[in-house]
Amino acid sequence: MNDNLKRYLDKYRKELEQSYNHYFSQLDIPSNLKQSMLYSLEAGGKRLRPILMFVSYEVYGTSIEKVMSSAIALEMVHTYSLIHDDLPAIDDDDYRRGKPTNHKQFNEATAILAGNALLTYSIELISTDPLLSSDEKIQIIQLLTETSGPKGMLAGQILDKGAEKQAVPLEEMERIHALKTGELIRMAIYAGAYLGGASEKQLNHLTEYAYYLGLICQVQDDILDVTGDFSKIGKSVGSDEQNEKSTYPRLLGLDGAIKQKEFYVDKAFNSLRLANAEDSLLTGLTKYISERDH
Amino acid sequence: MNDNLKRYLDKYRKELEQSYNHYFSQLDIPSNLKQSMLYSLEAGGKRLRPILMFVSYEVYGTSIEKVMSSAIALEMVHTYSLIHDDLPAIDDDDYRRGKPTNHKQFNEATAILAGNALLTYSIELISTDPLLSSDEKIQIIQLLTETSGPKGMLAGQILDKGAEKQAVPLEEMERIHALKTGELIRMAIYAGAYLGGASEKQLNHLTEYAYYLGLICQVQDDILDVTGDFSKIGKSVGSDEQNEKSTYPRLLGLDGAIKQKEFYVDKAFNSLRLANAEDSLLTGLTKYISERDH
Numbered sequence: 001m002n003d004n005l006k007r008y009l010d011k012y013r014k015e016l017e018q019s020y021n022h023y024f025s026q027l028d029i030p031s032n033l034k035q036s037m038l039y040s041l042e043a044g045g046k047r048l049r050p051i052l053m054f055v056s057y058e059v060y061g062t063s064i065e066k067v068m069s070s071a072i073a074l075e076m077v078h079t080y081s082l083i084h085d086d087l088p089a090i091d092d093d094d095y096r097r098g099k100p101t102n103h104k105q106f107n108e109a110t111a112i113l114a115g116n117a118l119l120t121y122s123i124e125l126i127s128t129d130p131l132l133s134s135d136e137k138i139q140i141i142q143l144l145t146e147t148s149g150p151k152g153m154l155a156g157q158i159l160d161k162g163a164e165k166q167a168v169p170l171e172e173m174e175r176i177h178a179l180k181t182g183e184l185i186r187m188a189i190y191a192g193a194y195l196g197g198a199s200e201k202q203l204n205h206l207t208e209y210a211y212y213l214g215l216i217c218q219v220q221d222d223i224l225d226v227t228g229d230f231s232k233i234g235k236s237v238g239s240d241e242q243n244e245k246s247t248y249p250r251l252l253g254l255d256g257a258i259k260q261k262e263f264y265v266d267k268a269f270n271s272l273r274l275a276n277a278e279d280s281l282l283t284g285l286t287k288y289i290s291e292r293d294h
Numbered sequence: 295m296n297d298n299l300k301r302y303l304d305k306y307r308k309e310l311e312q313s314y315n316h317y318f319s320q321l322d323i324p325s326n327l328k329q330s331m332l333y334s335l336e337a338g339g340k341r342l343r344p345i346l347m348f349v350s351y352e353v354y355g356t357s358i359e360k361v362m363s364s365a366i367a368l369e370m371v372h373t374y375s376l377i378h379d380d381l382p383a384i385d386d387d388d389y390r391r392g393k394p395t396n397h398k399q400f401n402e403a404t405a406i407l408a409g410n411a412l413l414t415y416s417i418e419l420i421s422t423d424p425l426l427s428s429d430e431k432i433q434i435i436q437l438l439t440e441t442s443g444p445k446g447m448l449a450g451q452i453l454d455k456g457a458e459k460q461a462v463p464l465e466e467m468e469r470i471h472a473l474k475t476g477e478l479i480r481m482a483i484y485a486g487a488y489l490g491g492a493s494e495k496q497l498n499h500l501t502e503y504a505y506y507l508g509l510i511c512q513v514q515d516d517i518l519d520v521t522g523d524f525s526k527i528g529k530s531v532g533s534d535e536q537n538e539k540s541t542y543p544r545l546l547g548l549d550g551a552i553k554q555k556e557f558y559v560d561k562a563f564n565s566l567r568l569a570n571a572e573d574s575l576l577t578g579l580t581k582y583i584s585e586r587d588h
Contacts, residue, residue, distance in 0.1 A: 029444040033452045037444070084410065089402030108383030112406065112450050116378065116413065120443035123417055127436040134428035141435060142421040149414035150331070151324040158327045158407050 004051045012054045013047050015064070020072045023125065029117075030042035036114035037121075039081050043097045043139045048217070048289070050075045056206065056282045061196030069129040070140050070191050073122035077148045078184055080118035081157070083111050090161065119148075132195075132200040147183035156180025160245075168246040174215060176246075181221075182214025189213070200256055205275035209282070212268035219261040222247040226254060228293065265290050298459045299578040306348045307341050309358070314366045317419065323411075330400045330408035331415075334373050337391045342511070342583070347483040349575045350500065355490030363423040364434050364485050367416035371442045372478055374412035375451070377405050384455065413442075424490075434485055441477035443538040450474025454539075461539040468509060470540075475510025475515075483507070499569035503576070506562035510584045513555040520548060522587065559584050 001009075024038060050071035057067045086093040086101040087108065093101050103111035108153030126132070126140055146152060162174060189210040193203055226249045248257035268286050272278045295303075318332060344365035351361045380387040380395040381402065387395050397405035420426070420434050440446060450473030457470060483504040487497055520543050542551035562580050566572045 027444065030449050030452050032456070033444055033449065084406055087406065089406060109451065109455050112378055112381065112383060113448055113455075116320045116410075117444035119410065119413060120439050120448065124439035124443055127432050127439060134432045138421050138428045138431050141417060145414050145418035145421060150321065150327055150411035154407055154411045154414065155324050155327065158324050158404065161403050161407075162324075162326070251489075256332060260415055 001288050002102075002284060005281060005288065008055075008281060009047075009051055012051050013076070015068075016047055016050050016071060016075065017042075019068050020075070023072065032106070032110060033114060033117055036102060036110045037118055039105060040083050040096075040102050040114065041076065041118070043099055045097055046219055046292075047076050048118035049076060049184055049188040050214075050287065052185065052282075053192040055173065055190030055285060057191045057196040059196065059277050059280045059282070060193055060198045060202075062186075066131055067195050068133070069125050070144075070195065072190075073125050073140075073144060074184065074191070076118040076122040076125075076190055080122075081148070081153060081184075083115040083118070085112060085157065092156075125225075136195065143191055143194075144186055144211065147187040152179055156183070163246050166246070168251075170251060173246050173251065177215055177218040178211060180268035181218050182211055185214040185217065186210040197238040202275050202277070205271050206277065209268055209275060209277075212271065213265045213286060213289065215264045216261060216268060216286070219248045219257055219264065220290060220292060222249055223254070223257055223261070225249075261290055295582050296494045296578060299575060299582065302349075302575060303341075303345055306345050309362070310341055310344050310365060311336075312347075314369070326400070326404060327408060328409055331412055333399060334377050334390075334408070335370065335397050335412070337393055339391055340586075341369060343372050343482040346479065346507075346576075347486040348470075348510050348581065349579060350483045350486030352486075352491040353490065353571050353574045353576070354487055354492045354496075360425055361486055361489050363419045363426070363556055364438075367409050367419050367438060367480075368482055368485070370412040370416040371420075372417075372440065374409040375447060375478075376444070377409040377412070379451065381405060384451075409448060418447075430489065433488065437481055437485055437488075441481040442566065446473055446477035448476070457576065460540070462545075464545060465466065467540050467542075467545065470492045471496065471509055471512040472505060475512050476505055479508040479511065480504040496569050496571070499565050500571065503562055503565035503569060504570075506558045506565065507580060507583065510555060510562060510580070511541045513551055513558065514584060514586060515545055517548070517551055517555070518586075518588070519543075553582055 020041065024034065027034065053067055053071045053074060054064060057064065061067075077256050082096060083102045085091050086096055087103055095101060099105070101111075102114060106114070123141055123144070126137055126144070129137065134141070148154070156176050159176045160180050163172070168176070186207060189206050191201060193206050198206065225247065248260055251257075252260055265286065269278065269283070272280075272282055273287070314335065318328065321328065338556055347365045347368060348358060348362055351358065355361075375547055376390060377396045379385050380390055381397055389395060393399070395405075397410060400408070416433055417438070420431055420438070423431065427436070442448070450470050453470045454474050457466070473529075480501060483500050484497060487500050492500065519541065542554055545551075559580065563572065563577070566574075566576055566580070
């Protein structure tokens, strides 16, 4: 990653974390619920979705506070989906980002309720943001619920669960990933550009870009599950293999998966050019995401 | 229940069910997810919360379509909370309304995701309702997420779980019930009156009324867990006892619980009088809720 990009990402991450800590410090709720919500939210991660929203916003807009509640809300929704995905009844994972998963650290009941609380509070945050008009709030809430709901991420999660232990063709796998991972990335890119004031044409090309970026994320996740290092990725390597999940390396071989990723990267750059956004930080971010080792 | 009230409730129930079936018929999502969502939504129940919203609306407003998306959303949120409450990690119940609970009928993963889907889709429904202005949508979404989120229902659920197997004083139990059951009842009453055009003073007295009504619901639920008939209430009698839950009968004895309920009923009627709403269907509904046998 080049230094300029790294500086920006660190700045965005710090602002995001300061801002959600501010929101949580004012939240008067049962302490074990709050601890459990914050535990997973603080577990860190790359903050990819909010950062994409900030970067997408800054292509068009000037005052980053305008997207802060949407960015925090999106990170909360992503975090809730990870907490629930890790539950024994779904992926049954013990580690996430190098720490015990939420239900291992607390218990299953708390993990279920903390996930629900993050989802619900994410919407409340947007609905009470004094910097957004009612029209803007409704646009963002509609987008967030559509992309994370039964037509979006949740459809991806249930299809992914159903696709365990069977051979799934590439097209079906792409569809599952576009729903499970891609929809929230679309939310990030679209919401940022929308609140920044992008034109409809620009929003359309950015939506295409987001589609390919989501697939790049997923291929690289799958590749890291084969080639990655526990100390870097912070979760068990080989867990996809154990769960007999359909993955790119399983379907195309490791070399095939890498080629497929390069194909998606070309497509993503093309969409960025069409949106006249190739000179933005989105270009460097796309490279970083496709080459990251964790 | 008198015939007039019964006729109204049947009419409201039918309109609610027609309307959510219409929404679901247009929803293109994975079939097992849709079946699981509809299974619990169709399991029936009394539709208490949407009916309270309709009745509260009609004290002030004239066109019931105006509250329909909010009423369906509230019933979806209530249904999601029941699905998750029944999970093995929380209350571990096998029956609900005389049918296998969602995770028994499908599986735990599907039940968790279907609950999440009902919650998320409830907000999307409101956000896309063409009959509401953006300001009205935001008011309703803010109210729904506040009452069902970590400051409301979810706080009640986690405190309730923590209160198992210990002696909890009456005041603490009231607080738990006010959060776990009362907040969604407040949502029902407040949203109906708000969309109908009630004054601020009327909204305040109705909020008091809703508080007592929530407690009445809970005392009667607790009483029915002791005295009820499986064939009528549709779930195992005595499950609170098995879970060592703090209940009104356990704390006050059965007679004491009945006296406590009568105290709450008096308080509720007083608030209705102060809101000049004692001649509405809310009076009959309050009596019905406090005396129901299922």
